Amino acid sequence: MSTPTPGRCTLVGAGPGDPELLTLKAVRAIASATVLLVDDLVNDAVLAHASPTARIVHVGKRGGCKSTPQAFIDKLMITAVHEGEHVVRLKGGDPFIFGRGGEELEHLRAAGIEVEVVNGITSGLAGMSSLGAPLTHREHAHGVVFVTGHAKPGDTGTDWVLLAHTAHQAKLTLVIYMGVSSLAHICQGLQSGLPAHTPVAVVQNASLPTQRQVLTTLGELVATVQGQDLHSPCIIVVGDVVQGARAWQKAEPHTAAQRIA
Structure with missing residues (x-):
């Protein structure tokens, strides 16, 4: 046998x-x-x-x-x-x-x-690369944090207030996965430690022909995502590195929220 x-x-x-x-x-x-x-x-x-x-x-x-x-x-x-x-x-x-x-x-x-x-390329990296921007930069971001916006049932989830203060002090880029459904709560916590004018990129369907992206600021993030009708799967990138995006450099910061492709 x-x-x-x-x-x-x-x-x-x-x-x-x-x-x-x-x-x-x-x-x-x-x-x-x-x-x-x-x-x-x-x-x-x-x-x-x-x-x-x-x-x-x-x-x-x-x-x-x-x-x-x-x-x-x-x-x-x-x-x-x-x-x-x-x-x-x-x-x-x-x-x-x-x-x-x-x-x-x-x-x-x-x-x-x-x-x-x-290993495979994660969407947080691919999404930012598609915008022509890095996740780290010697002047703007000394590190990057990948974090989920979706808490396990029964779990309190990420301490967004603490994370915001840490990111601001340590000059970190935040890459948030699965955060659209909890966006208002996330933004409220992040704005306790990060300025409202902090640049943000939101990328839906990263790397696919159906990819959509919007550049905005932390203070305008919720209104922008709702106004542009962006849905999961989305990557949300928070930090000064977003200013390296090609579209951001072509637009005035106050009009960047209106720029979508």
Whole structure:
């Protein structure tokens, strides 16, 4: 009787949306998978790299929408690996930046499964790059903080007041994921420590043909997002580095809030 071939699991970052931003290592992992568990924000064009014989399972994960329970996804991965499959868990952006990759890693290791991780370009970086602006700058930003605007149920979430004071004193760029639904609360906290004229960029659908972006200030952020009807998935970038955006440099600061592409 033959011994079953041991399975394996790879957590793969599919990047922010543009399939050309996939890494070569991600392409190889996708091509070698026998089972792919695919998040909702992964571009369908990425699946062109999958084997024709691979089983593709869509396990939607999108903020504000009905999602596949995380426990069910964990069970699917573990079961498939024990059956000898090469499971690729395909996630938008990077698995370890608000992709629950850490949680999945813990569950897989607890089941005795070794995991490989393939990083992907996160939307916070891709969104700012598309505007021609950096996240750090020797004069304007000595560091960058990636933070979620979506608190886990029962959790108090980010202390926006404390974060604002820290960002102001340490000259940090704030990159906020999943913050649109709580934007009024976030802005109220941030304005306790950051000036109302602090530049802000909001990028929806970063790197995709449907990308939209708006440049504004912290004091005008809520009104601008509502007025321009921007929705998730959005990245919100707060800090002086936003002034490096091409559109900001072409506009007067007081008219930047009206500039959208």
